[in-house]
Amino acid sequence: MPPVLPLLFALSVSAAPSAERAVLVDIHTADAAEVDALKRGRGVHWWLELGDRLLLAGEMTAESSLPRSTPVLGELSDLRLDELALRAVGCNEQADPPGELLARGGRWQLRRLAAGEALPHRADAHEQWRAVRPNEVIARQYRLDAPAGEPPDPAVQEVVDRLDTQRWFADLTELASWDRSSFGTTGLFAARDWIGQQFADLGLEVETPDFQMPDADGGSITRQNVIGRWTGAAFPDEWIVVGAHYDSRNQSFSSVNDTPGAEDNASGCAGVIEMARALLPSQPQRTIVFMCYAGEEQGLYGSQAHVDALQAAGDLDKVKAVIVMDMIGYSANSRLNADYESYSQTYLNRFGAAAATYAPELDVVLSLNPFGSDHVPYLDAGKQAALGIESDYDAYPYYHDSGDTPDHIGPHAQAMGGAILKTNAAVLAELAGTSAVTDRVFADGFD
Structure with missing residues (x-):
């Protein structure tokens, strides 16, 4: 079984008026400048950083908005921010939690809820849900911001x-x-x-x-x-x-x-x-x-x-x-x-x-x-x-x-x-x- 589930985005048949396109990219080998450039890229309205995954949303596609060498894990044609939720998973894992799993990062799952489905309000030692906030770092690779390494003490x-x-x-x-x-x-x-x-x-x-x-x-x-x-x-x-x-x-x-x-x-x-x-x-x-x-x-x-x-x-x-x-x-x-x-x-x-x-x-x-x-x-x-x-x-x-x-x-x-x-x-x-x-x-x- 792979260490993380890559993007599980499914292309939708139609788009709501306020829907945007989104791309999930693999940034585990990118440097800080490259990650920053992706966030400021053409057509990007907002982003979400999930450790070694970066979600980019806006008026964009992988072909037209990203450098050719960017590792793309998947695309979504009609992403709505109000359908997204972050779920922290503790010890009492549900077999079938609400929504579609899109990505993982920093022990949080990014899930897409069904149209009109309310954000779950469970919050205890086993599970927690919250809304997605644009331009947020959920988890970040240390090496992106690391200073020069110190010699061993x-x-x-x-x-x-x-x-x-x-x-x-x-x-x-x-x-x-x-x-x-x-x-x-x-x-x-x-x-x-x-x-x-x-x-x-x-x-x-x-x-x-x-x-x-x-x-x-x-x-x-x-x-x-x-x-x-x-x-x-x-x-x-x-x-x-x-x-x-x-x-x-x-x-x-x-x-x-x-x-x-x-x-x-x-x-x-x-x-x-x-x-x-x-x-x-x-x-x-x-x-x-x-x-x-x-x-x-x-x-x-x-x-x-x-x-x-x-x-x-x-x-x-x-x-x-x-x-x-x-x-x-x-x-x-x-x-x-x-x-x-x-x-x-x-x-x-x-x-x-x-x-x-x-x-x-x-x-x-x-x-x-x-x-x-x-x-x-x-x-x-x-x-x-x-x-x-x-x-x-x-x-x-x-x-x-x-x-x-x-x-x-x-x-x-x-x-x-x-x-x-x-x-x-x-x-x-x-x-x-x-x-x-x-x-x-x-x-x-x-x-």
């Missing part, structure tokens, strides 16, 4: 070099051996205890705080997050949170069996453990809170519980940055792509710059339109938080499926996971203050 490179993708994949495989639905107990609790033991073996202070969440029948159940805390000797009251959810699901929202969740999200949870292994020998100066959440698939309950607990304890102001990983191993082909999203462009640029220096094999797309994973409760609380996720997650054939097993993640798993881990570990090393980088981080400050 030796202290950061040392952390990155400690990452072991074979060890990470072995941990992923171990976690996928348990059914980890948050509605279950046996497998989820075994995974909880195993994660706690990995943290303890690294010398971290381990906690498994309780939180309440709804059960499948509308009652209430108690589940636990797993926290491994490193207290920074120099700056103990400045905290960096590194998190991922350890629960899983399959096609059935409430099933407690056949929920291996290798990609979603044993990959991210194993990534938290591997980043701890890579960072701790450098004796980070700030406090690092490594944690794995339960209850994500049902509505971000574990991460929200952590934010609530921080608020109640008066510790929320101590959190200076958050890094969340959700689905980091699958790639449909050898081209490695990752989406990073937050409300802070400055913070996102750290990840783009880190990838350019420490994981140049990774193409990074940045989005200021975050949605639907464990970074959201922190963002809602005003914290600097970012999600890293591989870009092909919703094209993964076993997404939310009982077949989400380690053998199905594919031949590029270690390369994909390794590239995201190198990027995240580099940012973490900079933020955490590892000897040589401590003074520079303080000079730059937190966003």
